[in-house]
Amino acid sequence: MIASRALGVTLLVALATTPALAHHTGVYTPKDNAITENFKQVKFSAQARKFDVALRLYDAGPLRAEMRARAAALPDALETRVRAALLAHDAAEAERGLAVFFVALARDLAREADRQLAAGAAPSTTGPRFLEAIWRYYNLADFVVGQRDARASVAMRLAYDDAETLARPASGAPDAARLRASFARLAQILSDLVETTTPLRRNS
Amino acid sequence: MISPPTATWRLPPRGVLLAAVLLLVAAELGGAGMGRYKVELARWARTGMLAHPGAHGLVGVRDVDERVLDEALFRFDAGLRLFHMHAEGMALVVIATTTVASTLARSPAVRRVLILLLTVGGVGYPLGYLVWSALIPAYGVERSKAIAEYLLWIPFGGATIVALLWLAALTAARVVRR
Numbered sequence: 001m002i003a004s005r006a007l008g009v010t011l012l013v014a015l016a017t018t019p020a021l022a023h024h025t026g027v028y029t030p031k032d033n034a035i036t037e038n039f040k041q042v043k044f045s046a047q048a049r050k051f052d053v054a055l056r057l058y059d060a061g062p063l064r065a066e067m068r069a070r071a072a073a074l075p076d077a078l079e080t081r082v083r084a085a086l087l088a089h090d091a092a093e094a095e096r097g098l099a100v101f102f103v104a105l106a107r108d109l110a111r112e113a114d115r116q117l118a119a120g121a122a123p124s125t126t127g128p129r130f131l132e133a134i135w136r137y138y139n140l141a142d143f144v145v146g147q148r149d150a151r152a153s154v155a156m157r158l159a160y161d162d163a164e165t166l167a168r169p170a171s172g173a174p175d176a177a178r179l180r181a182s183f184a185r186l187a188q189i190l191s192d193l194v195e196t197t198t199p200l201r202r203n204s
Numbered sequence: 205m206i207s208p209p210t211a212t213w214r215l216p217p218r219g220v221l222l223a224a225v226l227l228l229v230a231a232e233l234g235g236a237g238m239g240r241y242k243v244e245l246a247r248w249a250r251t252g253m254l255a256h257p258g259a260h261g262l263v264g265v266r267d268v269d270e271r272v273l274d275e276a277l278f279r280f281d282a283g284l285r286l287f288h289m290h291a292e293g294m295a296l297v298v299i300a301t302t303t304v305a306s307t308l309a310r311s312p313a314v315r316r317v318l319i320l321l322l323t324v325g326g327v328g329y330p331l332g333y334l335v336w337s338a339l340i341p342a343y344g345v346e347r348s349k350a351i352a353e354y355l356l357w358i359p360f361g362g363a364t365i366v367a368l369l370w371l372a373a374l375t376a377a378r379v380v381r382r
Contacts, residue, residue: 025336025349026282028275033267105267112265125261133268 030136038063039098039140046091054094055086067101074104075198096148099141100197106138107190114183123174127167134186135160145193152193159185216302220323224298227327231291234334238284249280252341259344279345283337290330297364298326305371308378318374321367328360 032040038061045054058064067079082097113130117123138156146153163182167174215221238245253260253276260276262269301322309315332352339348 024286026279026286028278030271031274033270109265109267116263121263122261126263129261129263129268129272130265133265133271136271137267 034062035066036136036140039102042086043095043098046086046094049089049091051086051089051091055083058083058086063098063101070104070108073108075100075194078198096144096197099144100194102137102141103145103190103193103197106134106141107187107194109134109137110183110187110190114180114187117176117180117183123167123176123179127163127174127179130183131160131163131167138190141193141197145197148197149193152189152196156186156189156193159189212307213303214306216299216306216319216323220302220319221299223323223327224295227291227295227298227330231288231295231330234284234291235288238281238288245284246277246281249277249341253277256342256344259342259347261344276340276345280337280340283333283340287330287333287337290333294326294330294364298323301326301368301371304375305367308371308374314374318367318371321363322371325360325363325365325367328356329364332356332360 038057041057041061042054042063045051045057064079064083067074067082071079078097078100082094082101085091085093085097109130113126113134116126116130138160142153142156145156159182163179163186166179166182169175250273253273254262257264260272262272302319305315305318305322309318332355335356336348336352339351342348343351
């Protein structure tokens with residue numbers, strides 16, 4: 001009787017401490033947003049040498065609209081340079097221009113994260129959220145960056161890993177000051193990449 | 205060669221059957237509602253999420269927040285779907301297990317406790333998914349999951365598991381004693 005009661009109590013305690021993970025709550029797979037989806041459409045069309053399709057998708061899609069909306073923060077006439085590359089059937093140049101755009105988006109996110117942390121935002125939430133968004137954009141440009149400047153690509157990856165470690169420490173809360181410095185480093189690397197990767201600069 | 209059972213099946217109390225059928229009704233209404241009001245439900249959830257930015261860790265930057273909102277909406281929808289599926293399944297589980305308990309438990313006290321645990325646990329557990337979904341807009345994915353966990357999933361799911369283990373032991377004992 002005592003043994004069965006003990007077994008019952010043990011079972012109840014085990015059940016009561018079961019983590020939420022034990023319940024089926026679905027698996028979320030992040031989706032592309034309208035801009036990254038349009039980028040992939042344009043990129044793959046251009047790589048398949050279907051430049052008429054790529055140009056149509058670029059002209060009508062949200063990617064170009066976003067490039068226009070953010071023109072002030074981008075290298076001069078980036079959006080028109082990408083279009084010119086598509087018209088000239090130059091897939092590599094078009095892809096490079098789009099890579100610059102995504103690097104610039106990631107850079108702006110790093111700067112915004114730094115600004116929000118300086119304004120007192122919670123580093124435990126702000127850090128991981130921004131890092132995730134930065135990587136989502138940078139990841140689209142990394143192949144092009146790696147082809148042109150492997151050292152910059154490695155530097156970016158290392159800086160990102162450092163920031164990840166600081167944003168999600170094994171114990172305790174993230175150090176806001178160190179995390180800010182980490183975002184500033186990311187912003188600097190990405191800013192340099194915008195400068196060095198911008199296409200057709202020599203001709204402009 | 206297994207000999208045929210000597211006892212006939214006994215029905216569980218009608219209240220148990222009513223609870224199970226009502227759970228099935230709720231499951232089907234939930235499924236139908238999800239299909240009919242999919243857009244409205246998503247809009248309601250999104251409005252609630254935007255009204256509680258702190259609960260979702262929104263930072264006010266579209267490129268960051270859209271991913272967070274998308275995941276929260278996915279969880280909201282998943283909660284409704286899981287309620288629909290679990291309610292359908294658990295209603296049948298309640299009917300089946302309480303029928304076994306009614307037939308095999310000889311002691312009236314044991315039979316009553318087993319049927320109570322199986323019914324309350326089986327009906328209460330799926331409601332956890334509904335509560336989880338409903339709380340996501342205001343409390344965020346993780347906090348609402350914790351609330352559903354401690355209010356519904358652990359007590360009712362625990363009751364079902366304990367009762368099922370007990371029923372399994374009881375059934376095994378009846379097989380051995382035969």
